[in-house]
Amino acid sequence: MAERVRLTIxxxxxxDLVEPRTLLVHYIREVAGLTGTHVGCDTSQCGxxxxxxDGDAVKSCTAFAVQADGATITTIEGLARDxxxxxxxxxxxxxxGLQCGYCTPGFIMASVKLLADTPEPSDDEIRIGLEGNxxxxxxxxxxxxxxxxxSRRMTEAGGAPTGGAAAGSAAARTAG
Amino acid sequence: MIPASxxxxxxxxxxxxxxxxxxxxxxxxxxxxxxxxxxLMRLRLAQPSALVDIGRVPGLDTIRVDGDRLRIGxxxxxxxxxxxEVVRRALPLLAxxxxxxxxxQVRARGTLxxxxxxxxxxxxxxxxxLMLDAEIVTTHGSHPARDFFQHLFTTPLQPxxxxxxxxxxxxxxxxxxxxxxxxxxxxxxxxxxxxxSDGGWRLGLTNCGPTPxxxxxxxxxxxxxxxxxxxxxxxxxxxxxxxxxxxxxDYRRHLARVLTRRALEQAAA
Ligand SMILES: Cc1cc2nc3c(=O)[nH]c(=O)nc-3n(C[C@H](O)[C@H](O)[C@H](O)COP(=O)(O)OP(=O)(O)OC[C@H]3O[C@@H](n4cnc5c(N)ncnc54)[C@H](O)[C@@H]3O)c2cc1C
Ligand code: FES
Ligand code: FES
Numbered sequence: 001m002a003e004r005v006r007l008t009i010x011x012x013x014x015x016d017l018v019e020p021r022t023l024l025v026h027y028i029r030e031v032a033g034l035t036g037t038h039v040g041c042d043t044s045q046c047g048x049x050x051x052x053x054d055g056d057a058v059k060s061c062t063a064f065a066v067q068a069d070g071a072t073i074t075t076i077e078g079l080a081r082d083x084x085x086x087x088x089x090x091x092x093x094x095x096x097g098l099q100c101g102y103c104t105p106g107f108i109m110a111s112v113k114l115l116a117d118t119p120e121p122s123d124d125e126i127r128i129g130l131e132g133n134x135x136x137x138x139x140x141x142x143x144x145x146x147x148x149x150x151s152r153r154m155t156e157a158g159g160a161p162t163g164g165a166a167a168g169s170a171a172a173r174t175a176g
Numbered sequence: 177m178i179p180a181s182x183x184x185x186x187x188x189x190x191x192x193x194x195x196x197x198x199x200x201x202x203x204x205x206x207x208x209x210x211x212x213x214x215x216l217m218r219l220r221l222a223q224p225s226a227l228v229d230i231g232r233v234p235g236l237d238t239i240r241v242d243g244d245r246l247r248i249g250x251x252x253x254x255x256x257x258x259x260x261e262v263v264r265r266a267l268p269l270l271a272x273x274x275x276x277x278x279x280x281q282v283r284a285r286g287t288l289x290x291x292x293x294x295x296x297x298x299x300x301x302x303x304x305x306l307m308l309d310a311e312i313v314t315t316h317g318s319h320p321a322r323d324f325f326q327h328l329f330t331t332p333l334q335p336x337x338x339x340x341x342x343x344x345x346x347x348x349x350x351x352x353x354x355x356x357x358x359x360x361x362x363x364x365x366x367x368x369x370x371x372x373s374d375g376g377w378r379l380g381l382t383n384c385g386p387t388p389x390x391x392x393x394x395x396x397x398x399x400x401x402x403x404x405x406x407x408x409x410x411x412x413x414x415x416x417x418x419x420x421x422x423x424x425x426d427y428r429r430h431l432a433r434v435l436t437r438r439a440l441e442q443a444a445a
Contacts, residue, residue, distance in 0.1 A: 003184055020184030020227070023218075042177060044215045047281060056255075056284040062214045063285070066184050067207075067231060110280060131361035132279025 010078030027065035047133030097146030099137035250289025307380030368435035408437030
């Protein structure tokens with residue numbers, strides 16, 4: 001039996017009927033048509049599917065769309081403002097934090113949450129914050145650099161945008 | 177893969193949840209954080225006929241100290257346990273364990289009640305629950321942890337029984353949990369937990385058998401005044417850990433001894 005889901009993705013309110021077994025990642029890609037969020041594994045390990053749900057970085061392959069009813073979701077498509085890349089997107093570009101790019105949306109969304117919690121992380125804090133994301137190309141060194149660079153630029157700019165719902169996350173959480 | 181079809185119901189309170197679970201029968205399952213169940217459903221190793229989502233039941237996400245017990249609601253998430261000041265003061269070992277469950281994304285969704293109910297021998301909290309005599313409080317009554325972890329993924333929970341909270345004794349003395357793994361975000365290949373409580377040591381082991389284990393021979397050796405190094409040599413006594421791709425049974429017994437010694441020495445340092 002189809003269930004009604006009402007939620008907001010990247011600032012746009014939606015209402016859809018979905019089968020309960022629809023994974024959030026499939027809803028985002030196939031119903032909402034936002035294909036920047038990727039699927040990289042079948043075991044909840046790679047993090048390519050990471051999006052923000054009420055400010056938390058979540059593996060959208062490990063949630064059902066029905067669980068996100070009422071939630072505010074931000075995907076990689078929701079980060080840029082007025083044609084200007086989010087500081088993390090720009091820093092991944094500048095520091096060559098990607099090669100094939102498949103893992104990149106997930107890394108960037110996990111990094112958005114990391115910098116919202118810890119605006120000036122140490123290298124170890126970056127590694128721990130991104131431990132739920134795998135990259136088969138870069139060897140991680142440039143990813144680390146990219147997050148460091150974004151952190152510096154964002155702090156210099158005095159707390160830059162964190163992608164819609166990223167700040168003030170816990171208060172807005174719906175499911176406890 | 178896409179999970180098999182199921183009916184979905186979102187419970188407003190636990191009475192509703194148990195009533196629905198009763199009506200839907202034993203093929204229906206509780207859904208909490210989904211971080212054990214959904215991976216199994218995606219591989220179709222689990223194909224429940226229905227899910228009763230308790231994720232929004234109010235009142236199950238509280239953490240409080242009540243006399244000499246720390247009471248934690250079933251829906252408290254790993255991330256909330258890790259940063260809770262109350263947990264850090266009353267049972268810091270639990271907060272430290274929580275900070276090392278899975279990764280950032282897993283900690284944002286997975287719940288204490290889910291780990292306890294799932295009873296995976298590689299789960300971290302069951303070890304602490306067993307060694308400290310936690311109580312698992314449910315819609316149907318209460319289970320002491322020592323009767324709860326019966327076998328691999330097997331507990332006395334009835335199909336319509338839902339965990340409300342888990343209570344631990346307050347214990348803020350020397351403690352340490354060492355999780356041996358190949359990547360930081362991984363499950364423990366073996367984990368060793370030590371906690372001083374009421375003047376004695378409690379020692380627990382993760383992933384050394386079909387359930388969490390207590391290293392009782394080593395506990396007794398410490399109580400008799402043996403050194404930590406001597407006592408830790410007995411940490412694997414009576415254990416027959418599983419062999420799998422990541423470690424043989426013998427290697428796990430070796431790890432149990434080495435990690436118990438390290439954990440004791442680091443806790444006492
Ligand atoms: C990549 C990854 C890494 C992980 N690493 C670790 C790790 O290092 N250590 C660790 O301990 N865990 C780890 N986990 C598991 C994670 O902690 C899960 O969150 C947890 O095991 C289950 O909690 P949940 O709330 O997600 O439960 P769910 O998946 O929703 O449920 C799990 C089972 O418990 C039952 N259940 C849930 N809540 C209740 C309740 N209140 N009453 C009765 N039954 C209930 C469900 O019916 C189901 O059978 C990992 C998971 C992933 C995906
Ligand atoms: S697709 Fe790999 S963790 Fe979600
Ligand atoms: S850039 Fe190719 S997987 Fe990360």
